[in-house]
Amino acid sequence: MPFGKVKNITGVVTINTAWCKGCGFCVAFCPTKALEMSAAFNAKGYHPPYVKSPEDCRNCDFCQSICPEFAIYVTRRPEHMENEHA
Numbered sequence: 001m002p003f004g005k006v007k008n009i010t011g012v013v014t015i016n017t018a019w020c021k022g023c024g025f026c027v028a029f030c031p032t033k034a035l036e037m038s039a040a041f042n043a044k045g046y047h048p049p050y051v052k053s054p055e056d057c058r059n060c061d062f063c064q065s066i067c068p069e070f071a072i073y074v075t076r077r078p079e080h081m082e083n084e085h086a
Contacts, residue, residue, distance in 0.1 A: 011059030011074040013051045019071035022046030026063035026072055032056040035063065 013034065020042060027035045027049050036052040049072070051057070057074065064073045 009059045010055065010077045011057040011061075012077055013054070013057055013063065013072065013074050015048060015050065016071045017042045017048040018044075019069045020046055020048035021069055021071075022048060023068060024049070025066045025068070029066055030063055031060060032058055 021044065022037070022042075024037055027037055032053075034051060034053050034056040035049045037047050038050045039047065042048050059074055059076050061074050
């Protein structure tokens, strides 16, 4: 495969704000800084993160791995999954 055709794999971040305790690990350790802490509160009184720049997510799953509450997960963008099977 020529290097000119290599595309960045991007992901879709899903955050379960009800489970989040606002630790900020996902924001602090995101390699592309795609996440940011929200000013809003969840039902427990914590500030959950939000996806500040969805186009920057590289589907590395690090936020998902580091979250102690299992409140965040990443899936691959559908257009990347279709291209794999073609």
